[in-house]
Amino acid sequence: MYVCHHMTIFRKIGQSKRYGKAIYAISAVLTLAIASLVFFNPYAIPMSILLKLVSIPIIMYLYTTLTKKTEIYFYLNLGISRKEYYFIPFVVEFIGFILFITLIAYLGNAIR
Numbered sequence: 001m002y003v004c005h006h007m008t009i010f011r012k013i014g015q016s017k018r019y020g021k022a023i024y025a026i027s028a029v030l031t032l033a034i035a036s037l038v039f040f041n042p043y044a045i046p047m048s049i050l051l052k053l054v055s056i057p058i059i060m061y062l063y064t065t066l067t068k069k070t071e072i073y074f075y076l077n078l079g080i081s082r083k084e085y086y087f088i089p090f091v092v093e094f095i096g097f098i099l100f101i102t103l104i105a106y107l108g109n110a111i112r
Helices: 009-019 021-040 042-066 071-077 082-111
Strands: none
Touching (some): 009 082
16 A cells, blocks of 8 residues: 655754754754854854865765664655655755854844
């Protein structure tokens, strides 16, 4: 019996909050550290984006090697592809990162 698991992108992002908790947590710590740099030096934004982009494959490698491999099958059965399982948390977090450091840079300029 075939069951269609049609999920919208927003439901998939919601699911990623459950399976990608470690990715979101580690990325949030890095984002806060980078944001403090950007707050004091808005000209560091290009370097901080580069640092964030370099950190993504490192975090992904650590996540895929240190997590339980059986967990992915639960989410694949819910209708999330293997690529979505690994990439949605990074894409969502990177978009949040860009918005956050932009806000922090504006706040840093406003205060100075």
